[in-house]
Structures are given as structure tokens and as C-alpha cells.
């Protein structure tokens with residue numbers, strides 16, 4: 001139990017979740033009472049044994065001011081808009097969620113790797129072309145596991161163009177446009193399995209004019225035989241994993257780096273020079289005992305410019321059928337800093353996240369199986385590559401204890417880091433400069449500023465604008481992996497619990513929580529001004545658009561039939577249309593309504609077809625008319641007082 005726990009909520013764990021009124025009352029009254037009497041006694045009783053420097057207890061004066069700081073109100077009045085967007089990975093629902101913050105309201109879901117019956121993702125020809133199909137036209141993959149969402153940068157801040165998300169199950173990276181909040185490209189990465197971390201670069205390492213994202217880096221967690229053809233399957237020690245660079249615009253794979261150990265999370269430096277991945281399996285074990293057999297693993301830094309020089313100079317190989325250039329980033333090949341493409345920095349046992357501080361100076365690796373965070377100074381990593389440092393481990397400027405199970409770190413732009421402690425069910429706020437001074441030998445420095453209990457077992461964490469130059473230190477969201485008793489039970493599957501913490505003051509204040517469908521991993525939070533969302537599509541962006549109701553009709557080419565249908569509330573351009581049993585039918589629907597928020601649906605009874613068309617959007621489906629009869633087609637999306645009457649009939653002649 002932490003002091004925050006006591007001050008803010010008396011005891012959120014034992015307190016009844018439904019009784020928020022009581023909780024608020026107890027919170028306020030309890031705080032007034034506790035702050036006056038015996039708070040330090042309560043806290044002393046609750047505090048864990050902590051090593052020097054980690055004592056987070058504020059002086060008594062601060063405790064009083066903390067007690068009066070209730071936290072900013074995250075609740076909006078009806079009609080009020082949020083100030084931030086959040087992009088949340090959906091986890092193994094395969095989607096991405098769009099939230100408004102601080103309210104936590106879910107505004108939208110972007111279907112990415114998995115079918116979505118609302119928008120027709122994986123049903124329309126257009127979405128299937130993005131998702132990828134087999135020769136028979138069916139989807140190549142139907143499941144996905146999204147973990148990390150990151151957006152494109154310009155001048156160190158998000159620019160509202162794109163976001164990317166990974167699929168761990170089928171090794172794909174997807175791009176989403178942030179004007180339409182739709183997925184527009186998906187690339188399957190060759191030669192890897194367990195694709196986990198991603199991060200876009202923030203600028204080009206060489207060309208100063210390219211001050212925006214042009215690459216996306218991808219880390220593969222699982223090692224496999226290369227090529228993975230079934231041979232050498234028993235020679236686990238020969239398995240390898242790769243770090244991949246994807247072109248942000250074309251989404252083609254540019255290059256891969258063969259490494260020792262594995263990849264996990266990915267981070268990039270603000271100067272564009274370095275990309276990094278934490279490695280928890282330097283042992284290259286195939287079973288967990290072997291993955292945790294050594295005391296130190298690594299954080300691996302890639303020198304982007306040198307790697308791309310090597311590729312340009314033809315110093316690469318390829319694997320199997322893949323044409324992707326693969327450079328050698330194994331330890332043995334990179335011992336000499338003068339020519340090294342990468343640097344292995346040792347960090348304690350099975351580290352998890354790696355995060356870039358918004359001042360551009362540090363990468364922080366959380367310890368996971370070690371109660372520490374490791375702070376690596378980026379200028380020193382460059383020094384090592386320049387031959388000015390004799391040991392890559394001298395890039396470490398702090399390795400400090402935070403608590404049990406540190407996983408991910410966020411930043412407030414004021415020099416503080418916030419790290420989740422999975423095992424302690426806490427977030428710890430610590431000062432990076434103080435940690436560096438402590439590590440350098442000043443044992444009087446207290447680098448832990450505050451701790452707060454969260455509910456329960458937090459994984460990812462992020463602050464508003466955290467990994468940008470515009471980190472504003474206002475809100476901190478925490479993705480708690482377990483919600484246990486926080487919500488009405490709805491069977492054995494529990495939601496995850498996203499909690500919101502006000503970090504504008506010295507002390508963290510928990511202000512809200514929301515259940516979310518499992519299971520989001522990472523998320524980013526950014527100012528709403530960054531987004532310029534399109535209210536209505538441009539009809540000219542769709543080459544197959546039915547631009548006028550009069551264009552509606554049926555054309556035939558052998559057994560291939562094309563049915564063009566316009567939609568204007570509450571009328572489809574065809575009241576009925578005839579095809580023959582056995583025809584391959586393509587139905588193209590354009591929404592000719594120009595008004596914002598006027599979406600139509602198009603469903604065909606018994607044919608398992610449903611999709612929507614937003615204003616000025618066109619979508620199509622292709623299917624075999626294998627059942628004769630009359631099949632009503634109807635609008636699924638409530639659009640008009642005569643929405644129920646908005647219908648057509650498909651007549652399939654025997």
C-alpha cells in the first residue's frame with residue numbers, strides 16, 4: 001500500500017466499486033482528517049522496505065498540499081469535446097480503438113487485421129485487397145494481435161498523417177491514415193515470427209530536410225530457423241531473429257538486420273540516428289528457463305545510417321525466397337566500433353519496454369525481472385560508435401531500483417519518468433536527472449518522487465504527448481491487465497482496466513477508470529489539434545464510383561455481372577436487380593449523400609454480406625450467386641426516417 005493509496009481513496013481495493021459517492025466523500029473527509037492527524041504513522045505502516053534513493057515520501061508540507069489536490073476533472077458535460085485523442089491497440093481483437101481523453105470515451109474502432117461486420121472490413125473488395133487474399137479470393141489471415149500503435153512524426157511531434165500497428169500472430173505491420181481513421185496498407189514481413197515492437201523514426205539520420213517519419217522499425221521476438229523450411233528444426237541454437245525496417249510511405253520492407261538474441265519493444269531517437277530494441281532472450285533459449293538463465297540481457301542499438309550505407313554498398317545477404325537485403329548485426333561481426341552497425345548494451349535480466357525521453361537524451365529500459373530501470377545516454381552510444389568510449393556498457397548513466405516488475409515508461413516533459421510496476425501494481429514517478437546523480441554516487445538524492453497504486457498489474461503506460469518534444473505532463477493513462485473486482489461481473493472473462501491519472505502536480509492523482517475489451521497493450525495520447533479528420537470522402541478517390549443515380553444498373557460479361565447502385569437517403573438506385581444462379585456478381589455501392597454523418601449500409605439477406613458506405617464513399621463486394629430466389633437487400637445503418645424502407649431486391653434466377 002502506498003501513501004497515495006491512503007490519501008486519495010482511503011482504500012480502493014477494499015472499497016466497494018459501485019459506491020463512488022461514498023468514496024468521494026471519504027476521500028475528501030478522510031484526507032482532511034488524515035492529513036492533520038497521524039498521516040505519517042499510517043504511511044510508515046504501509047511503506048515497503050525501500051533501498052536508498054527510492055524513498056518516495058514527500059515532506060509533511062507536501063503531503064498537505066497533495067491532500068488538497070483532488071486532480072483535474074476528467075468528466076465532460078454533454079456536448080463537450082475532449083482535448084486529446086488516444087489511439088489504443090486492441091490486442092487480439094486485431095483492431096485499434098480511438099478514444100477521447102480525458103473522458104476515456106471510445107469514439108471509434110479501426111478494423112485492421114480482423115473482419116468487422118459494421119464497416120464490412122474483410123467483406124468488401126477494397127478492404128480485402130488491403131488485408132491480403134488467397135488465390136480463391138478468401139482472406140489470407142483472419143486473426144491478428146495488435147500490441148503497439150505509434151504515429152508519424154514531424155519535427156519531433158506527431159503530424160497527424162499516419163499511425164502504425166503490429167500484428168504479432170501473422171507478422172504484419174499496418175498503416176492507418178489519420179484523416180479517415182482507416183487502415184490503408186498492410187505489409188507482411190518475411191523471415192520472422194513474433195513481430196512485437198514497432199516505432200517510426202522521427203527524422204532522417206542524414207538528410208536534415210527530411211524532418212519527418214520515413215521509416216518504421218519492427219522487432220521480432222521469436223527466433224526461427226532461417227530459412228524456415230522445416231530443416232534444422234531441432235537445432236534451436238541456430239535459430240535467429242531479425243530487426244526490420246519498413247518504408248513508411250510505400251510500406252515495402254527496406255532491409256533487415258540479423259541479430260543475436262531477440263527483439264521486443266522498439267524505440268527511436270529524436271535525431272533519427274538510432275533505433276533500439278530491448279532483448280530479454282540474449283540466451284536464445286527456446287523454453288522460459290533458458291530465457292532467464294543469465295543475469296543481464298541487452299538493449300541493442302542500430303546505427304541507421306551505417307546500415308543503409310552497407311545495404312547501398314551491397315554488403316548484405318538474403319534469406320530463402322525473400323529478396324530483402326539482410327545485414328549482419330550479430331555480436332561477432334560488430335565488435336569494432338569503427339565499422340559496427342549496432343551496439344549491444346547490457347541491461348539487467350529480461351528487460352521489457354524501451355522508451356525515448358522527450359528531451360532526446362535518454363533511452364530507458366525497464367527491468368521486468370530486475371527491479372530496476374536502466375538509463376542509457378544516447379550521445380554516449382554515438383560516442384561508442386565514434387570510438388570515443390571503450391565499452392558500450394559505459395553508455396549506461398543510471399541503473400536504479402524502482403520496484404517489482406517494471407515494464408513501461410512514460411514522460412511528463414519536466415524531467416520525470418513514470419514506470420509501471422507490474423508485480424507491485426503501482427506506477428512510480430521518478431526523476432531521471434536525480435536517478436543519474438544517485439547512480440553516480442550521491443546517495444542523498446531521492447530520485448523517486450511518488451508512487452500510486454493502480455488496479456491491477458499495469459503493463460503499458462503513456463502520458464499525453466509523452467514521446468514527443470511536446471510532452472505536456474497533464475494526463476497519464478495506465479493499462480491495467482487485471483480488473484478483478486472493479487466492475488460488475490459478467491462471467492469469467494474480465495475487462496481490462498484503463499486508469500487515468502492527473503500528473504500535472506507533484507503527486508499523481510487517480511481520477512478515472514474505464515473497462516476495456518481485452519486486451520489493449522500500448523497506446524498514445526496526443527492533442528486534438530494534430531488531427532484534421534475528413535468529414536466526407538471525396539468521390540473522385542474511388543475509381544469505380546457510381547457518380548449519378550442514373551448510372552445504377554446491371555451489366556453482364558459472360559457469367560460476370562456488375563451491379564452498380566447509388567444510395568441517397570432513403571433510396572437505392574435500383575429497386576431490384578436480376579442475376580442468374582451461378583453468376584459471379586460484383587455489387588458496387590456509392591453513397592451520393594454529401595452530408596456529414598449520413599452513412600448507409602448494404603446487406604444482402606442470406607448471402608452473408610454487409611458493409612457501409614460513408615458520404616461520398618464507394619465500396620464493392622464480389623460473390624457467387626449460388627442460391628436462386630428473392631433476396632432483400634437493405635440499408636443497415638440508420639440514415640433517415642424511411643431507413644427501414646430503404647431496400648432493394650436481388651432476384652437470382654434459377
Ligand code: RUQ
Nearest residue numbers: 147459460521522
Ligand atoms: S508488451 S505490457 Cu506487447 Cu507492449 Cu509490454
Ligand code: CUA
Nearest residue numbers: 635637639643
Ligand atoms: Cu440508408 Cu439506412
Ligand code: CA
Nearest residue numbers: 280291292350
Ligand atoms: Ca534473459
